[in-house]
Amino acid sequence: MVSEGQKKMSFLKRAKTKAAIQYNGMMILAVRVLLAKRLPRQKLKTVDLSGKLAIVTGSNTGLGKAMAQYLAEMGATVYLVCRNLEKAEVAKQDILKTVPTASLHLLQLDTSTLENCRKFCEDWAANGGKTIDMLFHNAGIGCPPSPDNLFSPDGFEHMYMTNFLSNVVLTHGLERFFAPDASVIMTSSPGVFVANFSPDFEKQSTKNVLEPGFNYIKTAHPNPANSVVYSSTKLMQLCFARNLMRKWKAEGKGYIAHAFNPGYAASDFFEKEGVKTSLRKNDLIWWFLTWLKAPMPAAEGCKTGVMLAIDKSKKVTDKAGFLWDRMKWKTSTIDLYDDKLLERLWDRWCTDAGVEWSIQPQDSTTVSKASVDEPVTEKN
């Protein structure tokens, strides 16, 4: 997490460090996008997952389906949690063709509302509350389902709700079923390198409005592209993993939370209407990726996520809460975020999600005053 040394850095040094991290990030992003197809294949070690239970959201296709397949191959019981059960059944049959012994179960969940996510947790409890060893928050979109409606039924920006806030509700609601060494894995994105938060975003929910500095990087104001809003949701996943690790360590729990960057992987993601027609919205990032058409296979992009869930070695768990990319941890700008900004994010997510869930700082003396960019000004 943030070292004392980093907290004591002068403003100039922090700015220089931040610029260096962002430069590195942009280089990683460029290589991972431009060379996606040509990058050497990563070696995924296999382990025996018999008796282990995994939940994978958005697993009827793309990265989620590929992760479910690896887990099934290693013997795990896998719950394919998808919004469309017909598509999920097709995916199940596909996986069974290569892993005939796979133990696969289908559950319906549309992550675009708080109520659906809460109900999923209640149903899990009502159906016996099985112990969860691995929880993959993978369901995600790169644009709102309809260009005319940016907001979910709860009044949150659609990508924020579907890609991220659902992670908060599900982790909170399912935590009581976690195995002592459970892993929570979030499919983040190279977008983390282009996103950032303003420390003075609202503490209260801002419904049916896009909030600069929270839903998107302030410099994109006033008309952020979908890819920019999306990137914030992916940076939130990384901040969530960091916060969860801080909280769980303080509570003496053995759970692990990781966020990983799959790179540029072939999937239905780039086929969604709002991503394909991105040029009309001046969304150069989505336009470039749909134009380039050179992703790696999803089975390659997902490997880091699977590795993080099954590798409980110290070298991996010590870096839980950091960004993982191609099976290695990388520095990112959140390494410069201080506890106060991270806590502020946590509080806002809990307010939005309607959950009472304390971050429980390890020690009040570790809460510093500075933030990455500007001083925090209290709102509300």
Ligand SMILES: NC(=O)c1ccc[n+]([C@@H]2O[C@H](COP(=O)([O-])OP(=O)(O)OC[C@H]3O[C@@H](n4cnc5c(N)ncnc54)[C@H](OP(=O)(O)O)[C@@H]3O)[C@@H](O)[C@H]2O)c1
């Ligand atoms: N592909 C990449 O290059 C890339 C790069 C970085 C990060 N990611 C992230 O990887 C994750 C998986 O994406 P993918 O690339 O594999 O794309 P994908 O093939 O489109 O898969 C996305 C999955 O999420 C599901 N989903 C979307 N909205 C949902 C909702 N409201 N409720 C429940 N499920 C929902 C989709 O279901 P339907 O099939 O019903 O739509 C699908 O199963 C996403 O979080 C994405 O942000 C992808």
